[in-house]
Amino acid sequence: MRWTNAMSGFMLHRMCQLISNGVRTDRGFKEVHLNHVAKALQEFSGNEVTSTQVYNHLRKWRQRWVRVTKLRELSGTLWDEDTSMITLEEEHYKGHVKAHPKDADVLNKPIENYQQMQIIFGNGQATGKFAMGLVSRWDPHLTLLRAHLMWILMLVLLLVVLLRQPKHMLVMVLVVGHHLRLATRGGGACLVRGTLLS
Known part of the structure; x- marks a missing residue:
């Protein structure tokens, strides 16, 4: 055809x-x-x-x-x-x-x-630079927004933990800090990955 x-x-x-x-x-x-x-x-x-x-x-x-x-x-x-x-x-x-x-x-x-x-x-730069699929590209503005939201979440959680159980505060800081690092990266766990055609 x-x-x-x-x-x-x-x-x-x-x-x-x-x-x-x-x-x-x-x-x-x-x-x-x-x-x-x-x-x-x-x-x-x-x-x-x-x-x-x-x-x-x-x-x-x-x-x-x-x-x-x-x-x-x-x-x-x-x-x-x-x-x-x-x-x-x-x-x-x-x-x-x-x-x-x-x-x-x-x-x-x-x-x-x-x-x-x-x-x-x-929108599909997933498994290679030009892979087809549904993936969000790394966006510095979105990453910055994620970082700000994570900081706010971290502060709220720290305040709650500090008020309830001060001895668990260090663990909470480490966990939230780890998630903050993931949120500010240009890739890694923050992106949904997939391809369209093999």
Whole structure:
């Protein structure tokens, strides 16, 4: 089967709907959900579509997302959030495209289906830098908020322990201090980890 742009867009839109409905697991999408997308895509396009074809096509879009993410981190690139476009100055663009011709379709032009890819793959830096899945990225502001909340919790607990049983105060300080260290790290136990496709 040959995938058209309309079919790809339809499939990605349906995958985003599944995510918004909360049916994606930490391991990705279940076969039953891929079957629903395949059936809807079959009705939309008039072509016979299987869940395996949906799965494989989703993997191709994941590879595209990995490439886009790497290009956004490339030295000299600029990102335009409004147009979903990675731009390079003309001289750098020509040199890069000469060395990497496949990148021409995502440089200096709006990236097709960027928002859908971001919803499906963008929050998933789980088992590798570009793994797919549902993971919260390390956010320094969120980490700072966690640290402040942990300090407040620690102070309240210390006050309660001190008022009730002063002899247990040292143990409480050590336990809360350990959790505070976990809360202020950029990873570790603070992140939910998972992958979408194996």
